Amino acid sequence: MKFALVDGIRQEATPGVRGTCPGCGSPTLAKCGLKRLHHWAHVSTAVCDRWWEPETEWHRAWKNLFPTEWQEIRHVAIDGEVHIADVKSTNGKVLEFQHSAITPQERASREAFYGSMLWIVNGNRLKRDLSSFREAFLNAPSVGSETEARAWLLSDRAAAIIERWRGGRCAVFLDFGDAEFPLDWIPSTRVLWWLSYTLRGRVTVTPVHHQSLVDHVLSGTSIRGFGRPMPPMSRRSGRPRF
Ligand SMILES: [Zn+2]
Known part of the structure; x- marks a missing residue:
């Protein structure tokens, strides 16, 4: 976890500090070693949220694109079940950053639990996928x-x-990082691949601007794909002309 409560205030891990888990209220220890990201861990081996996966640099970089008060948000269902969403916007949309494998059953239960959500999937976990x-x-x-x-x-x-x-029921965005795609209209960085499944065994695959998804979550603007080959660069501004 990036955040725990220290004297009731959400804080990032700093050496030697103890806090409590925002999910279950049990004690947490700051882990500030060299090998892994600084994070909080439960003092007991129990993990209160069975959906939680160890945080990677990839997770942390994604979370940090959003306001800290949207990150790691405790979400309680009517029946009392508690989970911590990676990001939850003020209008209730949840983002889950998924690195580990996940079963269709677990995915379905998370979609049902959060209602309005998007999956951002690390496409680089298995080499052969790309x-x-x-x-x-x-x-x-x-x-x-x-x-x-x-x-x-x-x-x-x-x-x-x-x-x-x-x-699944919710949109999926594959993140292959800076992997190259041999099409001249697709930039070599900052592209996500939007998978939109139909009921008839088909999927629409749309490359979109990474930043446009972030902006969509932040302010509701539309997610932008690529309409045509990249226009020539303007000499004066150094920016693409539209
Ligand atoms: Zn906990």
Whole structure:
């Protein structure tokens, strides 16, 4: 966990400090070693939220794109079940940053628990996922005209990572970091891959601007894909012209 309560105030881990878990109220210890991110751990080995996974640099970088008061938010269901959402916006949208494998059952129960949520999935956990994902759409015709975002309509078994995430109710965004895609209109950094599943065994795969998803969560602006090849750079401003 990035945050625990110290004298009732949410704080990040600092050496030698004790706090309490915002989820269950049990004591936590600050872990500030060299190998892992500074974090809080329960003093007992119990983890109160069975959905919690060890935090990676990837998790922490994603969380830090949002206000601290939106990070690691305790969420209590009507029946008293408690979980800690990675990010929860003020209008109630939950983001879960998923690195570890997750079963379809667990995914469904999290979607039901949070209601309105998005999955951000680390595409780099298994090395083979990137190559099979790239192959799945590079040979398929793209859909979408000049005015719409470019996308592909594929079978929901077209690649292993696509197949593993099929059957869910909420949008999934794959994050392959700075992996290269051999299409000149896709920038080499800051792209996410939006998977939108249909009921008929198909999935729409849309590359989108990373920042546009962040802005969408922060302020409700729309998520932007790529409509056409990148326009030429303007000499004067050094920025793309539209
Ligand atoms: Zn706890």
